[in-house]
Amino acid sequence: MCPSDYARFYIAAHQSCPELEIERNWTCSAGALVGLGVQFRNKHDPDPYRQSVLLVPNDATDTVYHVMFESPARLWDSQWPVAETVFNRLVFDPEGVTEGPSRSGGAGE
Secondary structure, three states: OOHHHHHHHHHHHHHHOOOEEEEEEEEEEEOOEEEEEEEEEEOOOOOOEEEEEEEEEEOOOOEEEEEEEEEEHHHHHHHHHHHHHHHHOOOOOOOOOOOOOOOOOOOOO
16 A cells, blocks of 8 residues: 555544544645644543644655644643644655664664
8 A cells, every 4th residue: 555545544544433523634735745634532531632643645755654642632722732833843855764763773773
């Protein structure tokens, strides 16, 4: 499955889940990349967490960037402004990262 199809599938799965209350969907773009977002919370949780998820697929590099923020819904208004700044200032390289830490994550490897 290509990254764009995966992102669409992921968002659609959340939208069709009967346990979730979808609060908003959105798209955003960064050059040639188009992100898909969804914000939701669990319908039946007495103290639900609200989640905002952004998926940015890059078919050219076979990559999907997944950015998520969650908070108790009762605290969302005070905590979202910090997360919103992060979401709004994300920068993606459409050509992908060619150098950097190894996938093993070990220092000096």
